[in-house]
Amino acid sequence: MTSNNHAQNRALQQDARKWAAFTGTKYTAALRQMSSPLAQGLLGDRVSARRLIATLADHELIGARGGDPALGENGFRSEASWRFNGETDFIDLALITDMLRMFTPSSATATPEVSSYSLKHTAEWFLTPRCSHVSNGQLIWAAAALGLRIAEPDGAGPNLLIGVSEREHDYVRRMVGPGHTRPRAGHYRPAGYADLQTALAQAATGKRITSRWVRPAPVDEVALFHSWLILQADRNDPVGDLANDYSAGVHGSEHRIAHTPDGLLAIFREVPHSPEAYDAVVSAIAEWTRTLPSPQPIRTERIGGDSHHHEGWDAGAGTVERYEYHCPCGDGGIIEEHDNVPGFRKHDVWIDCDRCRAEWRFVPGKSVRQWGLEPIPAGVTT
Structure with a gap:
């Protein structure tokens, strides 16, 4: 046994002892949970039971800090006792933590926006059937242990605000929630969304995740x-x-x-x-x-066309090319043709749409293959 494996096993055993004592379950049952592939960290390091327990004691907002418990099963200042079943309670918290990891954390200066109650439903939909029930308290507990920003909303209540991207959460909620209209675009898809789905499927079959997901560095796109x-x-x-x-x-x-x-x-x-x-x-x-000194010409997408052999006109064989592109309005097309036949060489491009011919023109100085469009300035006729 390598020293690394020995250290991992020792950490699992220490966590199991703490969790068994904290939840009132048997050590062997706790160790079984600690060792589950679903609890090994699918988008990050393995969730520590000792870290979870310490969070309930010491966290600046939800920690008891020597007083009465500040977090219960139903949420903040809930008097409902924690329900531990001794079989999946720790695994559920580990899965909830990984679900939260896929979102981009809010910055240190941004006020958290996403309600824990809304997030708890999203977690249920995303993690079903491996974790079909998530309590408000579990969601807040996992977020606090993960180090996400947490804040109280205006007005007393069991729900807290969690510091994850509101737009990413809206994307996931609409993707997995029943009765929601699914997004048509993916620019707010969380970076870990697909990776977590893949890892969940692998771990559910008993396979351990050997490669670690790394959150991509933020990219400032120039748009x-x-x-x-x-x-x-x-x-x-x-x-x-x-x-x-x-x-x-x-x-x-x-x-x-x-x-x-x-x-x-x-x-x-x-x-x-x-x-x-x-x-x-x-x-x-x-x-x-x-507004630009040298604006980039408009170039629409190609939608068809091909190149075929031509026997020629007694001067040798060649090819004929014809390509079709969208016109700007979409009701017609832009046709590009090339007759590459000896004795009959011709290259041409034209707008095959009455409306677009009145509103757009080809940028001068470009070859037929490099054509580009620009709007016709007001008052100019072609």
């Missing part, structure tokens, strides 16, 4: 167009209305973030919208391009 559009939400005009609707859609994960104007056009091809809303999109993109 200048998105940031600019959000700032237009206070305007009292069609672009302001568009920005309001766009902001609400991002917040509710109804659609993805538009990092560029191309992305905004793609969103509007995927969601229902009025003609007036599309007009506001064109106006917003035209206004955005005027």
